[in-house]
Amino acid sequence: MLDTVREVLTPEGVALRLPAAGPVPRALAWAIDFGIRLSLLTACTMLLGALGKTGMGVYLIALFAVVWLYPIVCEGMFDGQTPGKRALNLRVIASDGAPVGWLASCVRNLMRTVDMLPFGYASGLVSGLADPWGRRLGDLVAGTMVVHVPRVRDAAIITSEAAQPPAQPLLPTEQAAVVAFAERAAQLTPERQIELANLADMATGTHGAEGVQRLFAVAGWLLGKR
Amino acid sequence: MRQELFITRHRQEWADFTQWLDARAAKPRRARADRNWRGLPDEDVPVAYRRLCQQLALARRRGYSPQLVAQLQALMQRGHNAMYRPPLPHWRRAFEFFLADFPCLVRAEAGVMRASLLLFLLPLLASFVAVQVKPELIHALMSPQQIAQMESMYAVAANKLGRESGTDWMMFGYYIFNNISIGLRTYASGLLAGIGPVLAVAFNGVMIGMVASHLQNAGLGDPFWRFVAAHSAFELSAIVIAGGAGLRLSLALLVPGRRRRVDALVEDGRRGARLCLGVFAMLLMAAFIEAFWSSIGWLPASVKFGVAGALWLLVALWLWRGGKDRNAR
Numbered sequence: 140m141l142d143t144v145r146e147v148l149t150p151e152g153v154a155l156r157l158p159a160a161g162p163v164p165r166a167l168a169w170a171i172d173f174g175i176r177l178s179l180l181t182a183c184t185m186l187l188g189a190l191g192k193t194g195m196g197v198y199l200i201a202l203f204a205v206v207w208l209y210p211i212v213c214e215g216m217f218d219g220q221t222p223g224k225r226a227l228n229l230r231v232i233a234s235d236g237a238p239v240g241w242l243a244s245c246v247r248n249l250m251r252t253v254d255m256l257p258f259g260y261a262s263g264l265v266s267g268l269a270d271p272w273g274r275r276l277g278d279l280v281a282g283t284m285v286v287h288v289p290r291v292r293d294a295a296i297i298t299s300e301a302a303q304p305p306a307q308p309l310l311p312t313e314q315a316a317v318v319a320f321a322e323r324a325a326q327l328t329p330e331r332q333i334e335l336a337n338l339a340d341m342a343t344g345t346h347g348a349e350g351v352q353r354l355f356a357v358a359g360w361l362l363g364k365r
Numbered sequence: 366m367r368q369e370l371f372i373t374r375h376r377q378e379w380a381d382f383t384q385w386l387d388a389r390a391a392k393p394r395r396a397r398a399d400r401n402w403r404g405l406p407d408e409d410v411p412v413a414y415r416r417l418c419q420q421l422a423l424a425r426r427r428g429y430s431p432q433l434v435a436q437l438q439a440l441m442q443r444g445h446n447a448m449y450r451p452p453l454p455h456w457r458r459a460f461e462f463f464l465a466d467f468p469c470l471v472r473a474e475a476g477v478m479r480a481s482l483l484l485f486l487l488p489l490l491a492s493f494v495a496v497q498v499k500p501e502l503i504h505a506l507m508s509p510q511q512i513a514q515m516e517s518m519y520a521v522a523a524n525k526l527g528r529e530s531g532t533d534w535m536m537f538g539y540y541i542f543n544n545i546s547i548g549l550r551t552y553a554s555g556l557l558a559g560i561g562p563v564l565a566v567a568f569n570g571v572m573i574g575m576v577a578s579h580l581q582n583a584g585l586g587d588p589f590w591r592f593v594a595a596h597s598a599f600e601l602s603a604i605v606i607a608g609g610a611g612l613r614l615s616l617a618l619l620v621p622g623r624r625r626r627v628d629a630l631v632e633d634g635r636r637g638a639r640l641c642l643g644v645f646a647m648l649l650m651a652a653f654i655e656a657f658w659s660s661i662g663w664l665p666a667s668v669k670f671g672v673a674g675a676l677w678l679l680v681a682l683w684l685w686r687g688g689k690d691r692n693a694r
Contacts, residue, residue, distance in 0.1 A: 151418035192535040199538030240451035246638040252553035280634035311428050318430035363367025
């Protein structure tokens, strides 16, 4: 319940980490999609209103497409992302981490009929809260789940070319923390860098701006610069 | 091995793989047509992907920095998506599905299909006979206005059968939205432990039986049968099949047998969805016939019933024989 990350072992023997999305971002994504659907229908009404009864028929076909086909087609064509899900960085995938197929997308969207019962996706919400990976009934039947798309940061940049061993031996987790600091430093303000480097004074032996430079050097040494 | 050395040694591989993913993974059809590609050859991608997985495992095991591991993980995830995506749909495949796979699937689910057929036919016949015997029973189901409206749709003088107003196109849209929604809902409501499909199919049976019986009583039998004969071939069988698909799903929930309940649901949910694709096509066909053929009032009854008989025969043959030669091939 607390850890929503699902780990799936791929055939290559490496764990995929799938961070499951909760009800709130999913509801927001649904709301965005709902807005898009409504505006599509409104546009249809304006265009087809002039055509009288024939226009009414075409409008009903458009209504069918918007109600039933919109999510299936979007998820099938755009790699598991409707426009709303794209806006919130969500994606539908198969439970084993593979991209969602057309058939699974059909099943999970047809099952919305049941998830909506008795009102406002209540069944889906209950199922999503009870399931460890936040799947609604449709997701359970289709064998799919909705995940957050991971944000990929740019290549690691080490600012210092210097290399210096730490003042005292560091545990593996401490080594990882120092290297992570050096790689993330470009995104931090100088004040914050100093603040963080002060916490690691047992590795550098100094404080302040000099401590930051020393910590970069330690990171370089840990990464293999000699 | 220190992280820096590890990176310098493998950086080029990662760059090549990333480049391949950027250029060729998203649009495989276009990529295949493009002969000028000089990067990582397509046939070497699986090897590159497996190497990447191995490097990721090493990076994790050796405790390299979280940033590097996250980068490799993201790259691996993209590779995994490209490697394990479902095959692209083909038009030829869709044709094959409707002609052969779908009838096979219906016959494979003979049990639930029979149950669904009974659930439909028994109420239909019962309500037909009931209204023949006690005509006032129709008032239990419909208000006087509805009855009057229905009767005017089949009034002998009308040159359009089965509708009071509205063009063929409008009714086409209406049938598509209304009937296909009902069909799809019948299937999906199977998740409600079978209550959904049973109610939907039986209610349809009662409704159709009563309406037919009442119109027969009112002396409007001829226009009514002329109207419904043709499209009912697709429409009624589609309702029964959708009900069967829903029952299949509810059986997976209620009696999963030796499978885990969730596995049973996934497996039977997929079968049901494939059936639903067929139901969708059948109801589309029915809507087309109902809108543009059934309503023609001036055609003689013999032509109408002849075409209807041919359609019923076609549907029966299709569901009974379609895809029978598959195993022989």
